[in-house]
Amino acid sequence: SNGITRPKGHKVSFHYNSQVEDMHFGKTHPMKPWRLTLTKHLVLAYGLQHTMETHLALPATSAQVQAFHDPDYVQFLSEVSPQTFKALCTQPRYQKFIPAKHDPPYDAVELGPFNLSTSPGADCPVFDGMSTYLFLYTGATLAATNQLLTSQSDIAISWSGGLHHAHKAEASGFCYINDIVLSILDLLHLFPRVLYIDIDVHHGDGVEEAFQRQPRVMTLSYHRYGPYDETGHRFFPGTGSLDDNGLKGTVGEHFALNVPIPSGIDDRQYKYLFESITSRAIDAYKPKAIVLQCGADSLGGDRLGQFNINIKQHGECVSFVKKQGLPLLILGGGGYTARNVARAWCHETALATDNGSNLPDKIPIDLIPRPQAFTGRAHGDGQLFPKFQRDHKNDCVDSELEMMVKRLEW
Numbered sequence: 001s002n003g004i005t006r007p008k009g010h011k012v013s014f015h016y017n018s019q020v021e022d023m024h025f026g027k028t029h030p031m032k033p034w035r036l037t038l039t040k041h042l043v044l045a046y047g048l049q050h051t052m053e054t055h056l057a058l059p060a061t062s063a064q065v066q067a068f069h070d071p072d073y074v075q076f077l078s079e080v081s082p083q084t085f086k087a088l089c090t091q092p093r094y095q096k097f098i099p100a101k102h103d104p105p106y107d108a109v110e111l112g113p114f115n116l117s118t119s120p121g122a123d124c125p126v127f128d129g130m131s132t133y134l135f136l137y138t139g140a141t142l143a144a145t146n147q148l149l150t151s152q153s154d155i156a157i158s159w160s161g162g163l164h165h166a167h168k169a170e171a172s173g174f175c176y177i178n179d180i181v182l183s184i185l186d187l188l189h190l191f192p193r194v195l196y197i198d199i200d201v202h203h204g205d206g207v208e209e210a211f212q213r214q215p216r217v218m219t220l221s222y223h224r225y226g227p228y229d230e231t232g233h234r235f236f237p238g239t240g241s242l243d244d245n246g247l248k249g250t251v252g253e254h255f256a257l258n259v260p261i262p263s264g265i266d267d268r269q270y271k272y273l274f275e276s277i278t279s280r281a282i283d284a285y286k287p288k289a290i291v292l293q294c295g296a297d298s299l300g301g302d303r304l305g306q307f308n309i310n311i312k313q314h315g316e317c318v319s320f321v322k323k324q325g326l327p328l329l330i331l332g333g334g335g336y337t338a339r340n341v342a343r344a345w346c347h348e349t350a351l352a353t354d355n356g357s358n359l360p361d362k363i364p365i366d367l368i369p370r371p372q373a374f375t376g377r378a379h380g381d382g383q384l385f386p387k388f389q390r391d392h393k394n395d396c397v398d399s400e401l402e403m404m405v406k407r408l409e410w
């Protein structure tokens, strides 16, 4: 009735459990699970639930998580809470995971095993309900993956997933369980080659590392990368240079691609890089399935990001990948200016269901669940939030971007 239609010729499923919304990493921690509440409400307000299957996610099991992660780490994560943390830390089996000593600025927070901490400034804090949160976002991504494996969906969406920094036995950068690695391991049971694409502003280091010896997975990350700052650090996590191409001397060499980008990249420049490099990668690699991590911290105005990308261009990356017509898993990731995360991910949900141009700027009033929370404009017209959008110094030189594309041609 409001112009929203079902997609023609393909099936989309949306995997989510609202329980993840109630979690708090800490008072001023940048990661806000309630951005997922905003996303969900915007999706519902536009009636997009009628264009796809909505699946209530169940928690992943410890056995599923152990397909990638260390059993000791999984055990710890399944038991940890602010109440149990201290006692768990003293258990003998976890001693070898406690770092002896760490370098600044990491010494500002006291670290327990697995890079976990109860200090307020920690990247990976231990918080109330944390186990529930971790196993639920993983469960959502694995259910989405299963939809693709069984051909029940052509596109499966899991906005609470996409946590690309987690390692085998270590949390990193707000990520605890690497749902992406677990998903790709499942996809490899059926698909001979899987392409992973990561448009989060941060390097997808955890996924790249997990498959650095694996030619059946190609990882391709676009991210902010730059020189050392005054404090002796690079933009997090500091990896992902152009020369980082998979583990040298193994069959996995050449099956990781990295596109390091200076601050302030705009829509035109990002489109040029993304479309030329992604299409070359797909032509050469011929993947049978694609996993797309859609971190929204690459948007202009993000609290942590340093790009000037609009929602429209972010969405065009999704459309470009969708156009390939391969089984597609769409994941969330970073995104620290909550209202923009919701706008972007709702817009991309609409793109997945062929409703990209059907979202009016104003939400149909009778569909608004909580009127005061939104003022529409989910679809992005390239003019969103001008006062936030172009506030990063543009260090991107066209000729350098062009050279990068040339270097990545093979």
Ligand code: VJV
Binding pocket: 026, 027, 028, 029, 030, 105, 106, 120, 121, 122, 123, 162, 163, 164, 165, 172, 173, 174, 175, 200, 202, 203, 233, 236, 295, 297, 304, 333, 334, 335
């Ligand atoms: O830059 C870092 C590491 C430090 C050490 C830890 N301190 C807290 C910050 C500097 C070197 N970490 C990054 C991690 C970014 C993770 C991005 C995750 C994703 O989007 O790629 C996928 C979901 C970082 N940048 C900013 C912060 N940490 C940060 C952490 C806080 C904070 C403010 C900024 C943690 C707690 C609080 N404030 C209260």
Ligand code: CA
Binding pocket: 198, 199, 200, 201, 202, 203, 204, 221, 222, 223
């Ligand atoms: Ca990235």
Ligand code: ZN
Binding pocket: 200, 201, 202, 295, 297, 333, 334, 335
């Ligand atoms: Zn990020």
